[in-house]
Amino acid sequence: MMSYFSEENSAEIVNGRIGSAALPRPAEVMSALVRHLHAFASEVHLTQKEWELGVEFLTRAGHLCSDERQEFILLSDTLGFSMLVDAINNRRPPGATENTVFGPFHVANAPLRTMGDTISLDGKGESCLFEGMVLDLEGNPIMGACLDVWSDNADGFYDVQQPGIQPKWNNRGRFITQADGCYSFVGIRPVSYPIPDDGPVGQLLALLGRHPYRPAHMHFLVTADGFQKLVTHIFVGDDPYLTSDTVFGVKQSLIAPFSRVENGQTAWRAPFDFVLVAA
Template identity: 55%
Template sequence: MQAHERGFFTEENSVEVVTGRNINAKDARLRAVMDVIIRKLHEAVKEIEPTQDEWFQAIQFLTAVGHKCDDWRQEFILLSDVLGVSMLVDAINNRKPSGASESTVLGPFHVADAPELPMGANICLDQKGEDMVIHGHIRDVDGRPIAGATLDVWQANDEGFYDVQQKGIQPDFNLRGLFRTGPDGSYWFRAVKPKYYPIPHDGPVGQLLAALGRHPNRPAHLHFILRADGCQPLITHIFDPDDPYISSDAVFGVKKSLLANFKRTNDPERAYELGFGGEFWDVEYDFVLAPARAGKGLA
């Protein structure tokens, strides 16, 4: 019998006994991670003191989460999202220097290989919704414009659905596009005003939210992935600050710095220039990219 196998389990020494069995782990990082998880889990159990029935209910809940997962639906990611863990992992892995734009979660509806469009193009292909123009500049942390930066953009429509959720209803690549900045680092494109929408809530995570008295909604936003030579890639959103769910995003993705000014505009001359039929929404937002980390290229 090896020394680490001699401990007999008690309520008091449970952490030491269980973590001691991991001494021969082949991966030091795995052992360190499991030591923390075991310690925190045992601390939680000792504080909560669940009944046998309550613990079995917890196991049944996690089993139901697993059963809800398939090639399209990842209920464990959804659980991570609503517990704020996804945003915490994102924050830890995307610490930015002062002045750089902040990141947020990617979300499940990004589609690779969206078409590259000329600057100013309208990404709304079905002409449904309230017209909107989005514009601004991409700069580095020293304020210099970044030429040749790419903006991969996508959004939900005015009913809160992405094109991939409504195959046969929305055109493919509706409200998606890739744009590339010119020498002055400016960008602009046309779209429609997005609407808030619920995360999937027909499964165990939705039941958990309901039991906690929480809604499943995400406030209206536009998604961006920005890339440029010599800079860290940025995955982020911009949000409508007047959205009814702006202070209670179900997945905690809102950051104060990502609130944009969605301005309702009545300017017939500019509307004509933009190809809009009347009033429109004007959104201006500048992005600041952090320098690439040493030894790391574009993701």
């Protein structure tokens, strides 16, 4: 039985200290974490200085966290870890709409609006008609589905980032489908924007030669009784950051056909159907 630490068997020695009274799942998760963490340090021959920089990086990230900002989630996002966890937990059959990251700017209990209403309250941006259907896997319309939608404004900011500047509930709303499963509302053609990059995560991106931008998108949280919750975006098809989203949130099936409208009530139209999976 190993009891003394050695470089060659470090992970085994640490995991050997897990007691018989440990709960099974924490023991499984932590033993795997220890194996991979020790293997990482050995593979890159981590220096003492680099270890100190890592601790200092995490400390600064923690100091930035507040009710308005979560630097550790930002780190997880930019490492693609959030998307991996999301993918593992939201595997769906072919034909169903794919999930993507929730994002930090959702606000619960947005106003319930009537189909066709406008959610853009600040008068900025190019107007866009969002419309489509909420369906099940057999193509049947779903009645009573709630589409909770939100996006940035034409300057690339969400209303919660600019309290007192943007109207409350700007570019937000909830819509309930009727028997035909259809939805429609008017927003703006979203714009791409940078994630907060004035902290340690932004500095890390710069060190890696990466930009902080997200491609333009509209958020959708779609729920209906008897169906799995869908958290997703639809992305503007010609955005220059589609293949380099800093949080890796783009899936090809979520790129929507934003098309310009001639002589219409809006400048753009974005049709997209959502297909839900039974719970």
